Each structure stands twice: as structure tokens, then as C-alpha cells.
Amino acid sequence: MSKERNWGSPVSGSAKKIKNDIALIVALLALVLLATLALLLLRTEGDRVVVTLDGQLWGEFSLQEDRTVEIRNGDGYNRLVIKDGKAYVQEANCPDGICSAHRPIGYGGESIICLPNKVVVEIRSQNQGQPDIIS
């Protein structure tokens, strides 16, 4: 016989391992719940809308004044609407349409990101310059 590889039994679904699996999944979901709670508790009403284009600051607008802003970047086009203390992307020419599907944002640190057009719309609030919850 040739040199046989020892395959063993790769799927030995022992109860111990399955228990570990469940513990892992529960831990992950608990982490998510905790992070969500933390974000909900720490959020503050925003007052400024900051638009970043390709990593560069493009414009800054007050969240209190209603207005429509057209953001153009080469072929990229996003129409940002600020209304009733919330900002949203009304129309965009990006292929995925993720930014225009995003719900209106208004809390500090919230953002709408259009990856194809490299546009980041971010809400800032006065009492915190840059939310640093992530890092």
C-alpha cells in the first residue's frame, strides 16, 4: 500500500465542540448587542453636516438649515438633501445605490458613505469634535 494519509474523522460532531460553537455564537451576538446599546446610549443630536470627497474635506453645512447640495466628483454625482434636522442622499449615479437607500441621518457620528463616488456624509455635534467610539 502507498503511504496512506490519515484522514481521521474531520467532522466528529462531539457534544463538547457543538457546545463551544454555541458559546461562540452567543458571545458574538452579545458583543453586537453591547455595541448597539453603547452606540444608542452615547449618541447625541448632531448640528453640522460634513461632506468628505476622496478623503478631502469638501463642505460643511448646518443641519438646522434646509438645503440641497450637489456633490460632483468627476463622473460621480450625489444629491444631498438637508431637511428637518436630518440629512440624506436623494439621488446618486453610483451603481449600487447604497447611499440613496440609506435612511436619513441626524445623530452625531452617523454617516452615509458612497464607496463608488468616494463621498462620505457625516454628522458632527458640537460637544464632541470627532466621535471616537470605534478606535
Added chain:
Amino acid sequence: MNTKQTRTKQIAFLGLGASLALLLSYVEFLLPPLFVAVPGIKLGLPNVVILYVLYCLGIRHAALVSAVRLLLSWMLFGSTMTLAYSVAGAALSLLAMGLLKKTDRLSPVGVSVVGGVLHNLGQILVATVLLDTPQIAYYMIVLTVTGTVSGIFIGLCGAMLVKRVPPAKFFRF
């Protein structure tokens, strides 16, 4: 006496795995996105094959299949930037899965869950660096949930595959 033959069989097996993974990428490419609002939510069907190869032959073989699959699917359906995301996600998740499999503490489902979550984490890290936007990290909350769910699904599929299609029997290494 038959090491050469075994090698040839392995190469054929890996080629088969790579093409199957590529086919599954295409199937997934055809499926409509699950949620438009959050990008990056995918089942990760090709990972069934990657998991299968990981459990049959090991991490190096799985990495080979994964690399071939990524390169081909990028050339066929991807755009310039997507390769960086995919490679980071795939490398991170495969590395973690290989290590976890070695500890022998989790079943393939648990290993796959970690793989799914880390796949997303790798992509988020690349997105944060490339776009210089730490805010993207918020997506990780949603992506952890979806990564877990798809990891469970992929893990169950992979485990069943290893059990029902044992390579030693079907491919006669």
C-alpha cells in the same frame, strides 16, 4: 511508491475545487443583493468549497484554491478595487480558520462562523484604510450578525460535504 500519483490526484482535486468555487462565485454574483442598505452581505457560497478543502487537505491547499478562485472571479466579475477587499477578507478568515481547526475545540460550524465574521472584518479594515474613513467600522456591527448567520450556513454545508463526500473514498488519494 505512489506519492507521485497521490500528488497528481491532489492537483486534480484542487483544480476541481477551484472551478467549483468559481462556479459558486458566479451563482452568487447572479443572485440579487440581500439588503441594498448595507453592502457586503453575502452568503459566501464559494467558502463551502474552501472549508471542504481545509478539512480534507489543510490550510495550504485551501489557500491555493481560494487564491485561484479570487483571482479568476475578480478578472471575470470584479472591478479594480474589489480584489484588495476580497484578498484581505479571505486571507484573514482562512488564517483564523486554519488556526482554530488546529486547536480542535470547535466543530466546522464554529470554525466557519469565525471565518465568516473575520472575512467581513478584513474587508472593513481595508475599507477603513483605503477610504481613510473610520466611520465605516460601524458597519461591523451589522456585518458581525450576518457573518455569523452565513458562517453557520456555510459550516453546516461544509461539514455535511466532508461527511458525505469523504475525499479518501471518492477521490482515492
